[in-house]
Amino acid sequence: MTRLSRFIYLIGLSVIVLLLWQIAVRFSSEPQSEGSANSLYVWNRSWSNEVLQGIRESAGKVAGYVVLAGQVEWEGSTLRVTSVGCDYAALAKTGKAVGIAIRVGAYSGPFASEEEPFDTIVSLASTVLSDASCEGLKIREIQIDFDCPESKLDGYRVWIKGLKKVFPDVPVTITALPTWLKHEEFKQLAKETDGYVLQVHSLETAKTIHDPITLFQGEKARRWVQEAGKRGLPFRVSLPTYGYQIAFDEDGMYAGIFAEGPRREWPEGVRVREVRTDPKAVAEFVRWLDEKHPKNMKGLLWFRLPTQEDRLNWRWPTLAAVMEGRVPEPNLLPQVRKPEPELVDITLKNTGEADSTQPITLSVRWQGSRLLAADALAGFRLANTSPDELTFYSSRNGSSPRIYPSEEVPVGWLRFDTATEVQVDVLAQQ
Numbered sequence: 001m002t003r004l005s006r007f008i009y010l011i012g013l014s015v016i017v018l019l020l021w022q023i024a025v026r027f028s029s030e031p032q033s034e035g036s037a038n039s040l041y042v043w044n045r046s047w048s049n050e051v052l053q054g055i056r057e058s059a060g061k062v063a064g065y066v067v068l069a070g071q072v073e074w075e076g077s078t079l080r081v082t083s084v085g086c087d088y089a090a091l092a093k094t095g096k097a098v099g100i101a102i103r104v105g106a107y108s109g110p111f112a113s114e115e116e117p118f119d120t121i122v123s124l125a126s127t128v129l130s131d132a133s134c135e136g137l138k139i140r141e142i143q144i145d146f147d148c149p150e151s152k153l154d155g156y157r158v159w160i161k162g163l164k165k166v167f168p169d170v171p172v173t174i175t176a177l178p179t180w181l182k183h184e185e186f187k188q189l190a191k192e193t194d195g196y197v198l199q200v201h202s203l204e205t206a207k208t209i210h211d212p213i214t215l216f217q218g219e220k221a222r223r224w225v226q227e228a229g230k231r232g233l234p235f236r237v238s239l240p241t242y243g244y245q246i247a248f249d250e251d252g253m254y255a256g257i258f259a260e261g262p263r264r265e266w267p268e269g270v271r272v273r274e275v276r277t278d279p280k281a282v283a284e285f286v287r288w289l290d291e292k293h294p295k296n297m298k299g300l301l302w303f304r305l306p307t308q309e310d311r312l313n314w315r316w317p318t319l320a321a322v323m324e325g326r327v328p329e330p331n332l333l334p335q336v337r338k339p340e341p342e343l344v345d346i347t348l349k350n351t352g353e354a355d356s357t358q359p360i361t362l363s364v365r366w367q368g369s370r371l372l373a374a375d376a377l378a379g380f381r382l383a384n385t386s387p388d389e390l391t392f393y394s395s396r397n398g399s400s401p402r403i404y405p406s407e408e409v410p411v412g413w414l415r416f417d418t419a420t421e422v423q424v425d426v427l428a429q430q
Contacts, residue, residue, distance in 0.1 A: 037299035038323050041101070041238075042067040044305070047087050054307040055090060057316060061323075064097035066143055066301060069128040072120055073105030079120055083127070088135035099141030099173075100128050106147065111155030113162035121159070122166050129170070142167060143197065145175045153185035160192045175199055175238070178224040181231070190233045197301055198228050201240035201277070203259060209248040213275045216240050218285045222292075229294025237289070238301045241314040241322075243276030259312060279318055279354055280327045287325035317353040317405035328353030328405075334362060334424040335408065341419035342372075346392070348426075349408040356403040361427040362392040362411060369420040377410040390414065391427075 040062050044051045055065070071082045091098045102124060107117060125142055132139050142163065148156045156174075163172045171194035178200065180186040190196050200221035206213050216239070228235050244259035247270045258264045266272055289300075302323075306316050314322075321328035331352030337345045346364065350356050360380075366388055376382040376392055379401040383391045392411050394400040403409050414422070 037063045039064040039066060039097075039236075039299060039301050040305050041065075041301060041303045042086075042305045043101075043303065044068070044307075045082075045084055047085055048307075048309065050307040050309040051305070052087060052090055054305045055094065058305065059094040059096060061316075061320060062096065062302075063299065064099070064140070065091060065094075065305075066099040066101050066141065067091065069100040069102060070124045071103040071105070072117065072124065073103075074107060079116060081120060081124055083124065086128075086132075088132040088137045091132075092135055092137040097140045098132075098137060099143055099171075100125070100132070100139055101143040101145050102128075104144060104146035108149055109152055109155050111152070111158045113158060118159055118162055122163070125163070125167065129167075139170060141171045141173055141194075143173045143175065147177070150179060150183060153180060153183055153189050157185070157189040157192050160189065164192065171195070173197065176235075178220075178227075181224065181227045187231060187233075190231065190235075195234040195236065195298065197236045197238050198224060199238045200224050201238065201303070203244060203257075206246055206273075207254050209252040209271060209273060213246065213273070215243070215275060215277045216281055216285075218281050218288075221285055222288060225289070225294065225297065229296060232296055234296050234298050236299045236301050237297065238303055239282055239285070240277040241302055241306065241319055242304060242310075243274060243312040245312070246273045246275065247271070248273070274312075276312070277314070279314070279322050283322045283325050283327045286322060290325060315355075315405045318355070321353045326353075330354045330356035330403070330405070332356055332360065332403065332426055334411075334426060336422060336424055342416045344414045344416070344420065344422050346411045346413065346422075346424055347408050348403060348411055350403040350405050353405055355405070357400060359400050360394045363425045363427050364390045364392065364414065365423045365425075366416070366420050369416040369418050372415045372417055374412060374414040376412040380411050382412060 038061070040058060042051070042055070042065050045068065067086050068084055069086055070084055073080055102121060104121065112118070121144070129139055144160070144163070146156065160172060160174065173195045174189070174193050174197070176186070176190070176196040176198055178198065201216045203215070204213055225237060242259060244257060245264065246254065247256040247266050249255045250269050252271070255270060302319065304313060306313055306319055318328045329352050330350050332348050333351050335347040335349050337347070339345060346362070348360070363385070371390070374382060374390060380392045380394055383393065385391050401409055
């Protein structure tokens with residue numbers, strides 16, 4: 001081979017390698033299915049350290065975020081604007097696409113772009129865009145979350161059309177309820193947007209403690225997605241991760257609701273029902289979407305960001321499993337510690353992907369020692385089985401402790417007359 005031929009050969013080989021590298025990079029960085037791209041709502045009104053930790057933990061798992069940036073609502077005839085102190089610098093560090101959501105309270109018009117409500121929304125959005133830009137974050141979407149009356153969808157279109165003119169360089173989207181899909185006015189409204197988010201879940205209230213309550217129904221969600229697909233307009237689907245508590249008075253009548261943040265303490269005499277999103281139902285829906293999602297469906301938006309302080313929301317292991325279409329399960333492992341040679345502390349750690357809520361029974365056995373004292377903790381109870389065995393069990397009346405993934409809870413302790421080794425087995429775990 002001549003020097004010129006070798007040079008041409010090497011150049012050709014380099015071109016082939018470069019093309020193969022570009023193809024590999026492109027396919028490794030693109031999702032397999034646009035319809036299954038996952039983003040997260042960050043709906044926290046106070047950005048605690050737990051929220052920031054949740055964002056850091058999620059950054060490698062999602063395509064982007066939509067953060068609640070502010071709320072516009074009416075107190076009588078007076079407009080009230082609430083801004084959320086989002087940490088835009090932290091969001092910029094994730095390198096993910098970030099949109100802002102503006103929540104608009106109940107309003108029935110007028111919807112002219114010259115009216116105060118429209119100007120208020122524009123002012124709030126402008127301030128947020130400026131604040132984010134100062135922190136090095138370019139906002140990719142302005143999302144309006146307005147539960148518009150179905151009879152006012154045409155008026156709502158005026159707002160969206162006006163926002164598009166004011167913010168021509170930022171996509172404007174809306175959230176939409178399934179009941180809107182049947183209206184021609186919604187079709188015209190959606191055409192003015194850069195896409196809409198179909199909410200296939202709802203936080204319902206009940207009039208009495210005996211009324212059925214559901215957050216998500218897969219059959220209905222599939223039907224709504226199919227209907228949205230027929231419209232031919234770009235949309236995403238919002239899926240739930242949360243739960244909520246509904247309080248009822250002594251007569252069983254509705255008394256209040258709680259859905260976000262640390263657990264609430266209710267007044268004495270109030271009965272509380274806790275309703276949570278079923279991971280299995282949502283995982284089955286995700287699997288269906290992977291195969292059946294319409295071409296105009298552009299991804300999933302999960303409500304909401306998991307944090308350690310949010311006791312009514314899924315934890316990350318649960319959400320990660322459901323995003324993949326897997327049904328998460330709990331897995332409880334007993335942990336034994338000996339602060340002193342004669343003292344044994346027993347805990348349970350959930351190493352699975354789902355909350356543990358079912359009754360649990362643990363057997364503790366030993367040999368050659370005399371038990372001096374023992375006690376159960378954190379909702380567990382204690383039963384003597386034999387001189388060298390004890391049983392700890394959680395209540396079977398519906399009040400078994402909830403053990404979140406990665407969480408460890410105390411079960412009880414035992415004190416012996418001499419240094420003792422114990423054998424702990426989980427006998428019942430469902």
